Amino acid sequence: MATLHSEDQAIETSEDVVHVRQRVRARAVEIGLSLVDQTKLVTAASELARNALEHGGGGIARIEVVNDGHRRGIRLTVEDRGPGIADIQLALKDGYSSRGGLGLGLGGAKRLANEFDVQSRPGEGTTVTIARWR
């Protein structure tokens, strides 16, 4: 897979969550994602960025325009250095929340993306990658 463009956005404050949304939106518009697909991707980005801020104590979002040879897409990687997730299957369940939230963040982001991957080890932080194709 070729990366055509890449940019990073730090996630340190709740304003940064908005910045992640806006930058993902701009790239999604650029590659011609439909309005519904843009909205799904931006919403998923918002959930992941907030997770990194609330659970990971902040982190970084990498927004990439990628090409797999047939089509273009947006890949978003959100990485934090927080406590990590001990049980990923449990964390993906709707309604599961370690901090009193709605517990829709991770599972919701998975549903809103075409591709989803989460890597996490307790004590070493969490990296979530999603992609949405045109």
Add this chain to the structure above:
Amino acid sequence: MERIPILKMGRYLLVTIQVDMHDRLALTLQDDLTERIVRDAAKAVLIDISALEMVDSFIGRTIANIAAMSSVLDAETVVVGMQPAVAITLVELGLPLKGVRTALSVEHGMAVLKARLLSDDERHGDATQ
């Protein structure tokens, strides 16, 4: 401090969200609105979200909270103007905003609130006669 303006018109409070809200701003709106419902003895709240290009779980929950809180304070809330792409995404996210009264436009929303206020007045009239 950054705030979303709340307009008072008789017994109505009107809010138009024109900015991409960060979480603290959404919480400030929730606090401000509940305070204004009590201070202005408002009976109806109309929240226009037609300019919102995205509603995620936090903003969705805040909207649901505002509706629930205003109901406890004897005011009715109507959320108007949700974009179709936002509605599709919210349902897929798993947050169908149950318990939140919605209408397609400001006009429809005002009609809903007006009907509610009228029936309240009639009931109140009956009780006092």
